[in-house]
Amino acid sequence: MSYFGYGLGQCFSFGLVGSFILYFYTDILGISPIAASTIFLVARVWDAVNDPLIAGY
Numbered sequence: 001m002s003y004f005g006y007g008l009g010q011c012f013s014f015g016l017v018g019s020f021i022l023y024f025y026t027d028i029l030g031i032s033p034i035a036a037s038t039i040f041l042v043a044r045v046w047d048a049v050n051d052p053l054i055a056g057y
Contacts, residue, residue, distance in 0.1 A: 018040070025036040 022036055022040070025031045025039070026033050031039075
């Protein structure tokens with residue numbers, strides 16, 4: 001159960017920053033929500049492809 005607490009803090013901080021960045025992209029910069037979501041999607045796909053390559057090296 002103590003390991004769950006470590007991961008919870010990390011996920012909470014990433015979720016908080018991700019929510020703020022999405023708000024910033026849509027309301028401050030004026031990017032459409034679909035374009036902002038596409039930016040997040042491309043970043044996740046790049047991360048999914050890149051992580052095994054780096055870990056295997």
